[in-house]
Amino acid sequence: MIESKKEQLYQIIHAQPFISQQELAERLQLSRSAVAGHIASLIREKRLLGRAYVFPERRPVVCIGGANIDRKVRTVGALQMGTSNPVSQYESFGGVARNIAENLARLGSATSLICAVGDDASGAGLLAQGRVAGMDTSASLTLSGQGSGSYTAILDADGEMVLALAHMQLCEQLDVAFLASRQTQRAVALMTVADLNLPKSSIDYLQAEAIRCGHPLVLVAVSQPKMSRLPDDLQGVRLLILNRAELGTRVAQTLDTEDDIKHACRLVQAQGVQDVIVTLGEAGVMLTDGAEWHELHAPAVDVCDVTGAGDAFAAAVCWSLCHDDNDMISAAKRGLHLAALTLQSAATVCPDLAPDTLINLPK
Incomplete structure (x- = not known):
């Protein structure tokens, strides 16, 4: 009985x-x-994995970092500096960690988002939309009397970014004490994905935890100024995703050629990270696969809007590594495919994603 x-x-x-x-x-x-x-x-009996009744077959990818309101302003004609420009405007939910989490959720992965929002309408809407999209946002932080973060991108008539303005101060509240308070939710992670909006001490904390527990940790760069938040020693980091300029900042070198990028990636690997992916926009990506080196071209598409394409790439890579036994080449190809879909969409996260979007793509 x-x-x-x-x-x-x-x-x-x-x-x-x-x-x-x-x-x-x-x-x-x-x-x-x-x-x-x-x-x-x-x-x-390990049939449940602890509080919140997480099942072994549905361990989540836990995404930690930026979540905000995205405002995209696009010029109707050629941008003219120093004067008023006619524009169109589009507003949506954004933030690197949040975008990655939404992509993963729409791809069918169990996904948790740990972010900080204000107690305003934007914050409530952001968390509510996350739940509708399939994310568990219950471990996120709502700060009383604070306004939620924002990211304003100014795009030219071709959809290319001219300037971006980020108000991400709330991420500073995702400190070590807060992360420790969410240990129960984070302990069941299949993978942890953190963006560099987090304080440096929080990145250090997640890295030490990854070393101690053996959980895969993926770090995603967000800008050159925030590269200073990356630990000097990268032991325990499964993968670092960043662009050419961010990589150049890391190694304090100008990366003019492919050989320069390859050498810089090897320097970063020597600091302890297992693998590095460098995104190169329409040129594709360059990546390590242990001791091996690869270059992949991006598919040619008609660009509607570049915002969110890098986050889609990162999400697909993480999805693939969780499903395909750490095959870096397949991961990068899936990343390029999802980025291409996002480039053709006006939304920050392509609304047409489904659990089978990345299945059975050509190897």
Whole structure:
């Protein structure tokens, strides 16, 4: 009878992962303590992975970092400096970690987003939209009396970025103490993806945790100024994704040629990171695969808007590494495919994504 109740409880949790212990007790006509005992037994058997009833086959990719309102302003004609320009305007939810999380959720991955928002309408809308898209946002931080972050991109008539303005100060609240308070939610991660909007001490903390626990950690650069947040020693980092300028900042060199980029990547690998991917815009990507080196061309597409393409690339790479046993070439090809879809969309995250979007692509 006891085993029967435990199995019934397991089936209910599998169907409703966020059901409360009180609801379980009422449905099964058990005491709260009996429910807690059954859950503890299931955790010992590793059929559940702890609080929030995470199942082994649905361990989430946990994305930590920037989340904000994206405002994209695009000139109607040629941009003229020093005067007023007629523009069109588009507003959506954005932020590097948030964009990666939404892409992953739309691709069918279990995904958690840990970010900081204000207690304004933008923050509430951002978290609500995340839940609708399939992200678990319950571990995020809402700050009283604060306005949510914003990212304003000025695009030319061809959709290329001319200037970007980022208001990301709330990310400073994602400090070590806060991350420690979310240990339960983070401990079940299949992979942790963090952007460099996080404070340096928080990046150090996640790195030390990755070394200690063996969980894959992917770091995604966001700008040249924030490259200073990257640890000097990169032991424990599975993958670093960044662009040519950010890589040049890391190694304090100008990277004019492909050989320069290759040499810089080897320098960064020598600092401890397992692999490096350098995004080169329409030229494609260059990447390491352990001791090997590869260059992949980007597919030619009609660009609608470049915003979010790099985040889509990173999301597809992470999706692939979680599904395809660390095959870097397949990961980068999937990244380029998803970036191309995003470039052709006016949205920051392509709305047409589905769980089969990256399945059965040509090798």
